[in-house]
Amino acid sequence: MTKKYLYTFGPGKSDGNSKMKDLLGGKGANLAEMANLGIPVPPGFTISTEVCAIYSENNQELPAWLNKDAKEGIGFIEKKMGAKFGDFKNPLLVSVRSGARVSMPGMMDTILNLGLNEETLKGLIERTGNERFAYDAYRRFIQMYSDVVLEIDRENFEHLIDSLKKSKAAKLDTDLTAEDWKNLCVKFKSLVENKLGRVFPDDPWEQLNGAIGAVFRSWNNKRAIEYRRINNIPSHWGTAVNVQAMVFGNMGDDCATGVAFTRDPSTGERRFFGEYLVNAQGEDVVAGIRTPQPINISGKKSESEKSLEEIMPKIYSELEKIYQKLEKHYRDMQDIEFTIQQGKLWMLQTRNGKRTANAAVRIATEMVKEGLISKDEALLRIEPPQLDQLLHPTFDPKAPKEAVARGLPASPGAAVGRIVFSADHALEWSEKGEKVVLVRIETSPDDIHGMNVAEGILTARGGMTSHAAVVARGMGKCCVAGCGEIQIDYSKKEFRARDKVTFREGDWLSLNGSTGEVIAGRIATVQPELTGEFGILMEWVDEIRRLKVRTNADTPRDAEVAKKFGAEGIGLCRTEHMFFEPDRIGVMREMIVADDVDARKKALKKLLPYQKGDFKGIFKVMNGLPVTVRLLDPPLHEFLPQKDSEINELAATIGITPEKLREKVSSLHEFNPMLGHRGCRLGVTYPEIYAMQTQAVMEAVCELKRDENINSLPEIEIPLVGHVNELKLLKAVCDKVAEEVISRTGVKVEYRIGTMIELVRAAVTADEIAHYADFFSFGTNDLTQTTFGLSRDDAGKFLKEYVEKHVLSGDPFVTIDQGGVGKIMQIAIEKGRMTKPDLEIGICGEHGGEAQSVIFCHQIGLNYVSCSPYRVPIARLAAAQAVLKEKGVSGSETR
Amino acid sequence: MTKKYLYTFGPGKSDGNSKMKDLLGGKGANLAEMANLGIPVPPGFTISTEVCAIYSENNQELPAWLNKDAKEGIGFIEKKMGAKFGDFKNPLLVSVRSGARVSMPGMMDTILNLGLNEETLKGLIERTGNERFAYDAYRRFIQMYSDVVLEIDRENFEHLIDSLKKSKAAKLDTDLTAEDWKNLCVKFKSLVENKLGRVFPDDPWEQLNGAIGAVFRSWNNKRAIEYRRINNIPSHWGTAVNVQAMVFGNMGDDCATGVAFTRDPSTGERRFFGEYLVNAQGEDVVAGIRTPQPINISGKKSESEKSLEEIMPKIYSELEKIYQKLEKHYRDMQDIEFTIQQGKLWMLQTRNGKRTANAAVRIATEMVKEGLISKDEALLRIEPPQLDQLLHPTFDPKAPKEAVARGLPASPGAAVGRIVFSADHALEWSEKGEKVVLVRIETSPDDIHGMNVAEGILTARGGMTSHAAVVARGMGKCCVAGCGEIQIDYSKKEFRARDKVTFREGDWLSLNGSTGEVIAGRIATVQPELTGEFGILMEWVDEIRRLKVRTNADTPRDAEVAKKFGAEGIGLCRTEHMFFEPDRIGVMREMIVADDVDARKKALKKLLPYQKGDFKGIFKVMNGLPVTVRLLDPPLHEFLPQKDSEINELAATIGITPEKLREKVSSLHEFNPMLGHRGCRLGVTYPEIYAMQTQAVMEAVCELKRDENINSLPEIEIPLVGHVNELKLLKAVCDKVAEEVISRTGVKVEYRIGTMIELVRAAVTADEIAHYADFFSFGTNDLTQTTFGLSRDDAGKFLKEYVEKHVLSGDPFVTIDQGGVGKIMQIAIEKGRMTKPDLEIGICGEHGGEAQSVIFCHQIGLNYVSCSPYRVPIARLAAAQAVLKEKGVSGSETR
Numbered sequence A, B: 001m002t003k004k005y006l007y008t009f010g011p012g013k014s015d016g017n018s019k020m021k022d023l024l025g026g027k028g029a030n031l032a033e034m035a036n037l038g039i040p041v042p043p044g045f046t047i048s049t050e051v052c053a054i055y056s057e058n059n060q061e062l063p064a065w066l067n068k069d070a071k072e073g074i075g076f077i078e079k080k081m082g083a084k085f086g087d088f089k090n091p092l093l094v095s096v097r098s099g100a101r102v103s104m105p106g107m108m109d110t111i112l113n114l115g116l117n118e119e120t121l122k123g124l125i126e127r128t129g130n131e132r133f134a135y136d137a138y139r140r141f142i143q144m145y146s147d148v149v150l151e152i153d154r155e156n157f158e159h160l161i162d163s164l165k166k167s168k169a170a171k172l173d174t175d176l177t178a179e180d181w182k183n184l185c186v187k188f189k190s191l192v193e194n195k196l197g198r199v200f201p202d203d204p205w206e207q208l209n210g211a212i213g214a215v216f217r218s219w220n221n222k223r224a225i226e227y228r229r230i231n232n233i234p235s236h237w238g239t240a241v242n243v244q245a246m247v248f249g250n251m252g253d254d255c256a257t258g259v260a261f262t263r264d265p266s267t268g269e270r271r272f273f274g275e276y277l278v279n280a281q282g283e284d285v286v287a288g289i290r291t292p293q294p295i296n297i298s299g300k301k302s303e304s305e306k307s308l309e310e311i312m313p314k315i316y317s318e319l320e321k322i323y324q325k326l327e328k329h330y331r332d333m334q335d336i337e338f339t340i341q342q343g344k345l346w347m348l349q350t351r352n353g354k355r356t357a358n359a360a361v362r363i364a365t366e367m368v369k370e371g372l373i374s375k376d377e378a379l380l381r382i383e384p385p386q387l388d389q390l391l392h393p394t395f396d397p398k399a400p401k402e403a404v405a406r407g408l409p410a411s412p413g414a415a416v417g418r419i420v421f422s423a424d425h426a427l428e429w430s431e432k433g434e435k436v437v438l439v440r441i442e443t444s445p446d447d448i449h450g451m452n453v454a455e456g457i458l459t460a461r462g463g464m465t466s467h468a469a470v471v472a473r474g475m476g477k478c479c480v481a482g483c484g485e486i487q488i489d490y491s492k493k494e495f496r497a498r499d500k501v502t503f504r505e506g507d508w509l510s511l512n513g514s515t516g517e518v519i520a521g522r523i524a525t526v527q528p529e530l531t532g533e534f535g536i537l538m539e540w541v542d543e544i545r546r547l548k549v550r551t552n553a554d555t556p557r558d559a560e561v562a563k564k565f566g567a568e569g570i571g572l573c574r575t576e577h578m579f580f581e582p583d584r585i586g587v588m589r590e591m592i593v594a595d596d597v598d599a600r601k602k603a604l605k606k607l608l609p610y611q612k613g614d615f616k617g618i619f620k621v622m623n624g625l626p627v628t629v630r631l632l633d634p635p636l637h638e639f640l641p642q643k644d645s646e647i648n649e650l651a652a653t654i655g656i657t658p659e660k661l662r663e664k665v666s667s668l669h670e671f672n673p674m675l676g677h678r679g680c681r682l683g684v685t686y687p688e689i690y691a692m693q694t695q696a697v698m699e700a701v702c703e704l705k706r707d708e709n710i711n712s713l714p715e716i717e718i719p720l721v722g723h724v725n726e727l728k729l730l731k732a733v734c735d736k737v738a739e740e741v742i743s744r745t746g747v748k749v750e751y752r753i754g755t756m757i758e759l760v761r762a763a764v765t766a767d768e769i770a771h772y773a774d775f776f777s778f779g780t781n782d783l784t785q786t787t788f789g790l791s792r793d794d795a796g797k798f799l800k801e802y803v804e805k806h807v808l809s810g811d812p813f814v815t816i817d818q819g820g821v822g823k824i825m826q827i828a829i830e831k832g833r834m835t836k837p838d839l840e841i842g843i844c845g846e847h848g849g850e851a852q853s854v855i856f857c858h859q860i861g862l863n864y865v866s867c868s869p870y871r872v873p874i875a876r877l878a879a880a881q882a883v884l885k886e887k888g889v890s891g892s893e894t895r
Helices: A021-036 A049-057 A066-081 A118-128 A131-148 A155-167 A178-196 A204-218 A222-231 A282-287 A313-330 A357-369 A375-381 A384-391 A423-431 A445-453 A467-475 A532-544 A556-564 A582-593 A597-621 A644-654 A658-667 A680-685 A687-708 A724-745 A760-764 A766-772 A780-788 A792-804 A821-835 A851-859 A869-887 B021-036 B049-057 B066-081 B118-128 B131-148 B155-167 B178-196 B204-218 B222-231 B282-287 B313-330 B357-369 B375-381 B384-391 B423-431 B445-453 B467-475 B532-544 B556-564 B582-593 B597-621 B644-654 B658-667 B680-685 B687-708 B724-745 B760-764 B766-772 B780-788 B792-804 B821-835 B851-859 B869-887
Strands: A006-009 A044-047 A094-100 A110-114 A239-245 A256-261 A273-278 A334-341 A344-352 A403-406 A408-411 A414-420 A436-440 A456-459 A478-481 A486-489 A494-497 A501-504 A508-512 A517-520 A548-552 A570-574 A626-630 A713-718 A752-757 A775-778 A840-843 A864-867 B006-009 B044-047 B094-100 B110-114 B239-245 B256-261 B273-278 B334-341 B344-352 B403-406 B408-411 B414-420 B436-440 B456-459 B478-481 B486-489 B494-497 B501-504 B508-512 B517-520 B548-552 B570-574 B626-630 B713-718 B752-757 B775-778 B840-843 B864-867
Touching (some): A006 A066, A021 A344, A044 A066, A066 A239, A110 A204, A131 A178, A131 A204, A204 A239, A222 A445, A256 A282, A313 A334, A357 A384, A357 A532, A408 A467, A414 A456, A445 A467, A467 A478, A478 A508, A548 A556, A644 A658, A680 A687, A713 A724, A713 A775, A760 A821, A760 B780, A760 B821, A766 A821, A775 A821, A821 A840, A851 A869, B006 B021, B044 B066, B049 B239, B066 B239, B094 B204, B313 B344, B357 B375, B375 B532, B375 B869, B384 B869, B423 B445, B436 B445, B436 B508, B556 B869, B570 B864, B597 B626, B597 B687, B760 B766, B775 B821, B780 B792
Parallel strands (some): A570 A626, A626 A713, B414 B436, B548 B864, B840 B864
Antiparallel strands (some): A256 A273, A256 A334, A408 A478, A414 A508, B044 B239, B094 B110, B494 B501
16 A cells, blocks of 8 residues: 555654645544644544545445554554553553544544453453443443444443333432443343344454444434535545544543633633533533533632632643643634543644634634734634624514523524424424424434524533534524423423423424523514624625625615615515505506406506605615616416405406406416516516506606605616517617606616526527626526526425435535536626626526625626625625635635 | 619519529519510519618608609619500509518518509500400509508408499499499599598509508518418518519400419429419419419310410410420429410519429429439428428228319318318317318418418319418418319308208318318328339438438337338337326336335336336337437326326225325425426436336347347436436446346347436536436427426417517427527537547437428537437438538529
8 A cells, every 4th residue: 555544643743734634534633733733632543534435435344454554553552552452451442533524513423442342341440440430431332332333222222221220229320330330231242142143342453443434434324414415515525533542531530521612602702611521521521411510710600610720720721721822823713622531631622613603703803803813814714604693683672571491502692483392393394484493301413404494492401512502503593502490391292491381382482592591482583783893894804805795675674674784786676576565466466367458557557656666765775876676577377366265356356257367367377387477578478567667667766866866776677588589679668668757757867777697598698688788687596497407396305315315415596506507607697798898797596695606606707796685794705705715815614 | 872772674684683582582583584584574673672671660661762763663664665654645554562582472462553543544545445444453453552551441342342233233343344443443532532531642653652661561461470480481581572564464355364383283293284364363363263274285174174275375385485494494393473465475473383292302303304403402492391291191092981072182181170160260279189171262361370270271262373272282281272062151150062961160071182072071091102202302312411310209100100211210219108008007106106115116016017018119120220218207296197086096096095195196296397306306216217117128128139139229318317416326227227137138238328418407517427428319398498498388378479579580399499509509519529529419309300400400410310200201301401501502492
């Protein structure tokens, strides 16, 4: 083997370093880097991510040559630790852990205490003098190995422990003796033999091989796949495997284990912040089974809590030095794990810490002030989608509310939803359009899909670094964790708060993730204020970005919100929404069932003042900024009732027979409405509709100018153009009306006429279309549907499977499919600007507010993106990041 | 004016010639050419087609400068004729006629006898000495001018004539005297004054201007637009206007008028063939009001008929020389018009004659033998769609049939349909899916839309050159004309044949256009034999063409028909049709409602032998030729019943509750089935379906090879691929099964796996897809739907309007939209062959059998087209024409 697949790390020089994440995974690369920095790290080695691919392609078997590599790696650890793998006197025990390029907490499998068997156990007892610890370690190993490698349901083992506890009337694990654990080990091993028909493997090398394979295998377990789907992580990355000497936080009271953040991951405050447990193994802290203690005095919430700073001041001070060194070295907030074994501190992990949006903004701006990072770097530190957390409403401070319980403020924000008690129900309800709050005793990686759709998460157990808290913060989702004041009964689907109030499935609940309050009912919310660090950051953003950001808004209210968020105009004002309001839908329907053009014009005349009024409201808010008004787009059947009772009622109102109306409704039925009589096709058939809409726009513009000196910049947009002749015909209709209004009112105003590019045919004939268009706006929703030949309404049934089977890397309706739809966009831009070099081109599909897509839009030369009001700041940040990427500035990975 | 808009023609040298059809129209260019050849043509001038565009853009007004040009043109005619426009002694009268680039018979307007008024009338009477003729000419002029230029309904005038006839108990026009016509002229003119509030124009120059404008205007009348739509004539071509000295065939018995063909337009036989009327104006022959006489003795069907050859032998012999000269000069069969005025022969028109497909083939091949044209030219003389006539069934000679009446065999073929009596009803019925035979007393240009949809046309009046006959031949439609043995009663919607049998609307009728027989009921038909001249022609075709032609066939029967027509393989074998057969649909449904993969596999196992049997049947027919088998494509809901009763029945059969089945049906419902869960998406979700189908194909191939030494060339085709990963995944599934079958049977066979290119995303990523494809096949139906964003099922409602409003020049589902869909195809070809330079690429959409599209496919470098069996010869011919076009060989226009 000339190619290197195995990299050692430990005291002295490591083979790897923190730049080698692609190969070593985040954990492995950072362990190597810490060792290189002289920080105490238990020695070990990393098997590279490339082996994960080899493993998959090799029918889920490890390549034979890996044995030799692993022997060398173990030899390295043995030398550093002065112990020997499989030795009955001074046995070396190791952990085997996953480690992908980005952290996927709890998604893959881990095995601890590997190397134990009846022989080496003796050595462990001898070396530690602690028989109970040794048997506890052994049974933990058997349990983990059986679960992960041998795939025996872990409930089998827990059941044996519970029986034993019951027979001994023991409550906690700590009530069990060395003898108890010893007996359990025997029972565990015979359970394995019964289940598998072969004995539990005693050979440490066999154990090691099994564990390495199992960790590679766990890259493709269901949880991991789901997590990757949600977080857009490519499946071909694979995981590395880290084999590392065991250190124990549970050998006695001079032992401990903990996790910490170099700054507060909730608020971003510059303070060392963490939790630890005395005499415990690492997973005890994360799993939330025992409630951990604060790491330092400043973190204490009550006098009864005991901080590490107080109990082990020397080690605490050593830890402080290390965290400062790490933050300075990595130039970012770190999330660290440590274990203290018999008075000695070992660092087990460091990584850039997950943080809330608030914290991200505060940390980034403060680090700039501290001189630690540049402004450019600061902007790359914020993931644009995170901003969503900052932009959504918080509880109205004036709304009456009384907390029925209080837990830990694990992830900030306000959540209002109906109670569900399982991830599956959360998904089910949310698919029906319900907003839900997920209430669990504690969460595990199996709950990811439910957490993903919930408004907020409430757990009864677990600390600030519990699974629920970490994942919720990562998702930017409100979470109240460790709320001991509630008792949950899954079987009855209810929980009681402070033993006073009972809440049942479906009841409304509000959570305040910033205070930890749990509140009954639906609490009113208010708009966020975008000031402070956020304001500073967005100023930097605007200094850098070139791409303009507009908003999609159909009402003055939406327009106002968006303007506050920094929108520089409206990129899509849908006019059909105006027809659905109760006072107008009747007239609209009258227009649709009209038999001839005169009757249609009569109805349109009644709609004109409504439309004009709507436009005036919007133009006023957007004084001086461009507003793209899209003419009628949806098929007419969307405006007609379908139910018999409604049809009868409408027929009476309009004064025609129900039969005639039913005939009309049925004549408008379409097999594929998405590909039917809509968009400019309506304009071609009924030019009088577009004429009325243009008249409403232009009269609004002229009257506002004349009466209130409002300066509107209307852009009239013809939707669904596929052939230049459609645009040519309809532009003539609109121009005629517009010129007529201008000359009638005598007010001199400018207007522009352009088109959506949302059909492939428009894109490939953009050179022809550009002759008649003042601007283009990509409708990437429809463009994606037609490029893929995939209806968004119908794709849901199989798109998930496509992602799971690695056919698609993600949902093309969320992120622009650059390889397909993106190519069509590039063709349209190139052709359009061949005809008009300065042609203004924007995008107004959902993609306009999605960060990766915004960056792509910058790269292909769009002038602006347009998105929903709440996404405007996200798009602004992404636009700035696009420029930084172009300049080659690299940020650190925060996920 | 430096640019020339007016071209004179007449004795001596003309300004134009036959090459200038684009500018002068067909009629004008040929009049000029005839004059250049020394053939007697009344002098005149042509106003070019460019003026038609100027007229349209100038708000339907003639440009002022045209007056001066027209004066010069009239001056030219005056000089040649020795008469003077508006002169009361020797007045010049002119005709004003349309003349487009291609003939559009009867679609636009004509005005005769222009220049007459009270003054010039006197001169006409004096010169001719025939007062009755002169007043008849005058009243004809007033009638035509009022109808065409002044737009007064012609019925007003006919009503006046009828009243007069009634009051005088006159039956025919010929019963009216000079005095009667004179009185009518007075009445006509006062009618005009009453209707318009101004007098009928007497100034010949005003008359001329009005007539020229009206002819230009008639380019855009409803009839002409409809005709252009059917015949794919671009609206921007415009018409020229021909102003020509009048010659009269109705001055007395030494006058006549007629039309003739240089060869028989029905059979192609080399004989001079035509009809004429003594003492008549030209339109009398065409309109079918009087039954015309045969032009020569060989054309006589009874002794009572009087041929021109007998009555005016000298003129007939002059005519013979002229027709021979013309055919030799034009090197094609000519359709000529002539008028004999007081013993002098004038030629009014020559053009390439419309002909039946049979005639076209015979004429082309015989002209090659005669040395008149080359093989290449012969091939360009046949319009590929015409072949359709030759390929469709004729009446089974063995079927019992008795004619209830017999008319003229005006256009050959066999038509079977239900009787309708108006063009509107024909359209209405055919839209409901009914086959109709249109029965009319006579047809007029207003009936075009009905003729277009009818299976055949039966008229009671009119000759072989009547409107019905000419148009039907042009359309390749069966027509029996001038069937005097039937009496039609429009009001009762019935006709009586030989006064014995009554037929009503909706009754079935069969027409034999080759014999003129009218037969009651539905007569059985038989397949045509493709021998004789047709066989020779197709041999020439195959010598030249490079594009292969395959067929779309799902059954051995279709495959056999196609092979007889020259198919070189199957380009599309749809496998789903096999599932719809009564004995299989049940198993298919069982498969669809299966809850898990095991139940699905069980049902699939039952389907396997059916599929294998089907494939064997087809492979046997196609021994040694490639067969492209498309795996399951339609959405599953298409296989399930929708009605409650059917659902209950099916549920009982399968053994599940109706509720469960209903749930399944409803879960499969799609908003846009065209963009839903179908094609390879089914394969991704249910790989076991594609596995079964591949197994069926491969077992069929291997067993046929082993047992019958049949050599199959299977091409397994994955439909609806949009992303390379879909193909990659499914190719692996199919390869695995195929290799397994090959190794199990031990028969060594080849197979290929490829994909449809029917989604835009596949086209723009064809370079990636080509890595996993042995071949591409364009599915241009779906590619057109997605490129346009237009559902074929829904487009019908507005596509017609799009064509009428000139937004689209034709239906993109009939002819490939080269500007849009064609571009996407070119991208796919370029990218696909970037990866695999020899990639085999074909097309299997409906377009594969449409001539223009086939030529395009040749041009962009496809290897083959695939079309329905009956279109195979059409595609072969078009493929040969594509090569000839490439070589720069030009054909003559036959339309």
